[in-house]
Amino acid sequence: MTDRGPGAPVRVALLGCGTVGGEIVRLLSEQAGDLAARVGAPVELVGVAVRRPHRHPELPEGLVTTDAATLVGRPDVDVVIEVIGGIEPARTLLLEALKAGKSVVTANKALLAEDGAALAEAADASGADLYYEASVAGAIPLLRPLRESLVGDRITRVAGIVNGTTNFILSSMASSGAGYADALEEATRLGYAEADPSADVDGYDAASKAAILASLAFHTRVTAADVHCEGIRNVSAADIAAADGLDCTIKLLAICERLEDGGDGESVSARVYPAMIPKTHPLASVDGAFNAVFVEADAAGQLMFYGQGAGGAPTASAVLGDLVAAARNIVVGGRGPRESTYARLPVRAIGAVCTRYHVSLEVADRAGVLAAVASAFAEHDVSIAAVRQYGGGRNGKAGRSGAVRLVVVTHAAPDAALASTVEALGDLDAVRGVEGVLRVEDLGRSVSALGVTG
Template structure:
């Protein structure tokens, strides 16, 4: 349905925190430019907040505590949501879509669980659903995946999608400090939340990985499908080991298209991994994000930039709002959900990975051959071995070739039980190298 000439696009905003405040500011400051780009003015007509007296930076007449009523108001064309969380936000956005309102959201947790439900509601009424800001903040990433690369076949997506963990791991690498003290520093500088669980335990990155996999492989993937490990077990010794091999450690979100005799499937995982310092992701430091995409025709692409923050995220939200508003002006529709492939999601046990294993062992003849025999028994090929003696003990480091994760785990369990193995010091996956 084409917008009546001269009529503005009227926007309801849910949330006026760090991101919402920036959206309201930019809508006011850039009103003339946005109108020129869209072909109609964009008017902010209401903002839902919990405590109106805390938001003196916006006109009081715009504020309301009744989000449910705001999203279904007859004069609202588009609902922009930057509150976060799943409930009651899911209900509000479904109500908006069912009423024919287009939705722009930055809510990765909601999309990672209920994107299919939201898309179905949008399809019923012809509304748009845009969510560029849900992954990697200001970095244009999701639109290239679902539009620019729509004619290509994406094979792999690997990236750093959480700024808090990347700040912590970068600082550990640069200073040699431990995880606990680096997390404290991240909290002091405002990079980590008061409760950093969602970030450091990988929940945030898993939600984003689910969205990336869904778009890349035309398959509905939820956060529950994503294998997840956080960074709390990463130590300064792990970084020392990585450094000795010309590597560093990053928390990676990895989405892969897998070909087997049984057909195609997808593997989606989030975990710390060693990567070579020559890899493009190795140089991504601080709170920045970067995503490395591999496609059959386009080859290798990398997207890099600010992954969070009020202004960067607001930039991505406004980009979506402009797209939605243009569709309203000309009577068009944005991209719909593409889940036609409906590929199975492989469990982590079947995913092909490489391991870096550090052992404390007795320094005596036959140890290395006995350890190697366990690897051979589980059909895990060894790529490299490094052994250093110290008094009556030795440090033994083994890097494997690619093998099913289940086989690697079983091998490590067996090796840990050998009488001359004192301790399995660390086990970490290796990415970014030929297998």
């Protein structure tokens, strides 16, 4: 960066000008006066790197470049904003910016979840700032509270809905009775789902965000590879109906927990999967493409953050909040918060994580079947909380000849024990098929609605 004189502008380079980048350009122009007043100096956009300049006639010709590396390397650039996404070339560009002492503002959750440590180390080495509020939950102020407001507290759990696409799909299935394919088609038509929705519906987007949340909450480096990840492709209309029958709903949850290992030991769990939650829990009422996250801390108790988790303007709002913070530090000579990894807690494998389960089976309609099923659960130390029998078939209608549908709700058990149980059930002659397994999360609220018997 260049030496600063009194009143010198903070110069900004923008990498990417898609939906979010376009909103950033608009807000920088429309709010220039207010931003200057808040920062203490003008904020000047000096370049925008894009791949196809002809697609951006709205940008002044003098700002546009296809050479992102040269833009990042310009000595007059103070802050680099990155909204291109993906791992490369974003990683190389941001590392070069940080090594040169330029502050970085990024919305790149995938990069942060995979290699955030390298970015943090580069920022520490040069004294530059690294901000990334926009990487999780769009406009919802979530990371700054974890990083700053709650830094004096002990956070025990961060859990919630962090992907709007999957929440829209599951909400649509619950409200209309539609199947997964029809709900996905509607989400795509309305612009909530990408042409290739894999990152969303397979849980990878939420897993990246879970890694970032766990890292901040528990002062431990957690990467996307540490996060157990399951998506919603296998959630059926029958699963939605079963949840409704138990006064529950199904949400794709990102859950990050600090767990006791016995004695003085602790570990971290970070996981993403669809789960039943009671309708009495506030997360159950979060519908459409909205996000909501619960944070639990020893002193602060429960806090809920809710709002639009994606979209051009909401995400740009979070980016500009980070830009103001970074620009202020440049003007007054301060530094933003640094990476905190002092705890270095181990990440617990999913097999050792305990939760409850809703297991749906198609079984032969004859005497002794329930006893055989119960024995399989008992042999693997999975305690049964409730059992309900239906007439058969996933929709409660008659199934294959001589078959009925059996639903088992368990007490909390390790994931590995449940997996062994499901494998054993599949080997029983009386079991025609294990139709579905869903986790049941109470998230600190009552699960009395699940105490059903048949």
